[in-house]
Structures are given as C-alpha cells and as structure tokens.
Amino acid sequence: MSLDQADPAAPPAAGPAPRKVGRRGGGAADRRVRSRRGGRWWTPWLFLAPALILSLYFKFIPMVNAVTMSFQEVQPYLGNRWVGTDNYSTVLQSHGFREAVWHTIVLAVGQTFGAMALGFALALLMEGQSRRLGFVRSAAFLPVVVPMAVVAELWRIMYHPTGDGMLNSILALAGMGPSGFINDPDTSMASIMVTGIWRGAPYDMMIFLAGLTSVDRGLYEAARVDGASRWQRVRHVTVPGLRSVFSILFILAAIRGLRVFTEVFLLTNGGPNGSTEVVMTLIYKLGLEQNRLGVGAAGAVLLFVATLILTVIVQLLRRRESK
C-alpha cells in the first residue's frame, strides 16, 4: 500500500487533455517550449523559499547556535564567554549525565524490542481480510494517535500505587502486587517502558501488516506441502521475508527512543530518586530550569551526534537492502 500505487489516473480537473500536444507554428513554438521549460532561473527557488527560510530559522540556525553555545558559558546581557571544551567535560564527567545516558539506552532498547515483539505478534494474529478483523485492528491502533500527554496522564492514574489502583487490582487478581509502579525506583523504569510499548506496538503492528502482504504466498503453499508446522512457517518463511522491515523499524525506533522526553517528563520527571532521568529531561532541567544553557547545549550536541551515527547506519543498511 505505498503511495505509488495510489491511482493518479482519475484526476478530477486534469486540465487540457494530452492530445493537445501538437506542433503549432513549427520552430517558433519549439523555442517557446524550451524557454518555458527552463523558466526563469529563480522560479524553483521561489517555490522552495518558504521551506528553506523556515528550515534555516528553526533548524539550521538553532543547530549552529547549539554548537557555538556548547563551547561557551552563556550569560544573558553580560555576553558569552568562550570556555573551550569545558562544557563537554562537565557533561561527560558528571555522574548524572552518565546515568541519564544509561537510562535512555535501557529505555530505548526495551521499548523498541518490546514494541516490535508485541507488534509482530499482533500482526500475525490480526492478518486477514474480514471486516471484524479490520475493526479490531483499528481499535488496537488507537493508542498511536492519542497525544502522548494524554497517554501519560491516563497511565499515571492507572499506575496509582495503592492496592486498589486500577492496575494493582488487576495484578491482585493474578496474585501479585501491589506495585509502586512509577513511584518506586525499582519499577519506575519498567513502568515507563510498558506505557511506551503500549503506544508503540500498534504502530509496529501496522507496518508489519503492510509488510506481511508482500510475503510471497507461494512460499506458504510450498511450506505446507513440505509439512511445515505453523511455527516453522513463521520462523522460516515470514521472518526472513520481513527482514528489511525488522531492521529499519528497529533503528528508527531506536533513534526516536534516544530523544524520549514527554512521557518521562509527565510520568516521573526523572524521579523517583533519579531512577528514570533520561538525557532529554536532564537537558531540559539544565538548560531551561537552571539556565545552564552552555552545558545543556553540549548535551544536546552529543545527543545529535548519537542520532547522526544511527542515521548513517540506517542509510547504509537501506542502500545494502536495495542492492
């Protein structure tokens, strides 16, 4: 179901029919066509101007500022002072930042794997064409379009730490709990992860479902003839057929995971006891609450470098896939 398959053959107002392409006036028309095709040199730039100006203002200038600020002690009204790599060493040597990096990686990896595993299982269970299935799929997909702020507030209430909180009541049915969830340093990280997986898994499910339609049906047939079990069929036909979907989905989710902010900010804001502090919540606190803009900027540049490295890996992988 790619865009390319969308049907451009039925334009509502397609302008003059192609048949009109004809020679009128011989050489004169040729010249006119040529000059028209080229147009004035600045026409394309006029079309591009809004996009480029907005990108310049809100992407490139801030990025350049981030880099310069990361080498400065930022003092509003007093003028900034160059401090060389001091900010970077402050960041890299701070125990809090290293903790935050570790938490971020744990959260990103856990959420990515969790959402992919659950999403793949859901896709296998929900593959098919019936109407009822379509309804279940749409309902399961809803968490993806719910704003993250709502997701976080809702789960805060569900995670209520007393024994009669919603999820604790369910745990009690299974003879477990009560858990402190986001209020307990031992379970806070796992709780955020579960919330993230709840929102991420249906997204992955949709991508896998799209991928499943492209798996060669003939191979399933062949597997059946060979007497393969359901499990073997999934293991040896479906999974290899979705290899590129797995790898791209994984790395993109990992990149998104590195810059996780909203759910952590709203669920725990790094607490309790710093047990869920991630890079972005730390940068937010440093830069915007404590006004240590230079140190915060250094953290942001490091985060950007990590994202850049992962992105380069994606591109290399994709290039290899397409070969």
Added chain:
Amino acid sequence: MSESTETALGLTESRSIGGRILKAVVYLLVLTMFAGPLLALLVGAFGDIKDPTQLSIVPSGFTLDNFRIAFDQGVLKYLLNSFFVVGFGLLLQVSVSVLAGYALARKVFPGMTLAFVAILATLMLPEEILAIPLSVVLADLPVVHFNLIGTLAGMIVPLGAWGFSILVMTEFMKDVPRELEEAARIDGAGDFRIFAQIILPMCKPALGVIGVFGFTMIWDQYLLPLLVATDSSSYTLPLALRTLRIDPAVTPGVVMAASLLALLPSVIVFLFFQRSFVSGLSSGALKG
C-alpha cells in the same frame, strides 16, 4: 484454499468451534489491552471520579460535572489555543510542502541537490535536540528581531517546514505525467498556473496523507509549546493537563474530561481518514 487469503499463521482458515473460540478470546484480549485504557478514560470523564482508585471500565453513574469544572478551569481557552495552532500550523505546513515538492519534483535547476539535502537534513534535527537553542532563537529571531516566546505563533512557525511532508509531496508529484504539463506550457501557462491548476489537483491522495500526519504531529506537540508558553494564556490543551493534575482542587475525573477533549480531535481525524493514514504509514515509516 485460495492463495490470496492465506496468512502466515493461517488463523483465518480454522473453521472449527475451538479455533473460533480461540480467535474470539485473542481479539477480546487485544481489545482490552489497547482500547481498554481509553474506554476507562471515557467512562472516567463522565463518571463521578474523586480518586484515582475509582478508575474503571464499568460506568458508575453519568455526570457532566467534570466538563463543567474543566471549563471553569479554562479548558475551553486551551482547546481553542490548540485548534488555532493546529489550524494555522497545518495550513502553513501543507502550503510549504506542496510548493517545495513542486520545485523538487518537477524542476531541474542548479543547486537542486543541495536544496534536497537541506530538506533531508532537517529530518535529523527534531525539536528535542534543538530545544535549548530553539528557545533562544524564538526569543529573538535573527535579522527581524521578533520575540515569539509566549505567543501561539511561536508554536506554529517552527513546524512549518516538515521534511516528511515535503518528501511525501515530492515523491508523489514526480509521478504526475509530463504530458499534461507540456500541453499546458504550449498553451502558455506559467509555473504558477501549472502548479495550481494541473499538478495540485492531481495530488489529492498525497494531500490526504500529509494532512492527516501533519494534524496528528502538530496536535501531539508537547516540548515546543512547553518551550514557548510562558503563562496559562498561551497553553495548549496537552500542556494544560499537567497543570490541572497538579492543582489539588481538581479531581482525576476533571483531568480525564480534559484528556478526552485532547484526544478526540486526533482520534476523529484518524477514524475519518484511516485510508490516508495507513498508506502514509507504510511509505512514511521508512522515512522517519
């Protein structure tokens, strides 16, 4: 046993009673897991919930008090702010994307690769990474020296150029047949007429995709409004949820009523334009 309906697990083939029951149980479990919490939110918004422990998917009474209190707390104002941001944000984002897409897809000009790379590069610079310097830039825009902090415009303009939308438009416009354009050119049409009267009307499916994705993307914004808003007069609804929750006089029922208002628009947009959404996912997910 037709090939086209065969699935990896082959679940749809099972016609036995046991198979059917198993399927029903699985679907029910999935529904409970993913739609259950949202159902609890819906029930809670209309219920008399004074305490987080009363959250349940079983309705216990019906009241509009939560919404009444929420409106007293200024939720209507926040909702209008949100609509303002998403309305103008989407208008800006779609206009920017179709214009840029036209140049990148239909034109050959020196510097084209550079422009394309610049657009691609913005994909790697999300608000999160730029948060700190972006708030500095917004406080004093270079050259023009506007201060956008505390204004709704500050939450809109940084979202204007979204690489995803531009790339979707570019890819789609590339596939519009050349013949139509050539014919119009011979008739003397300039670039702007060709863009507006020939290319754009053919791009409705792509417009649907960037419209739906743009809407959910802008509606879901949190960090950017957080950086820009200075006081409650410029809060969007997602931002206001936290303030409501922290207020000791506000019950969880009120927070849920406000949350329901915050999720309805994007859910409605999703349900109405599901097709665009799904087709965009499969092409867009692989672009980030």
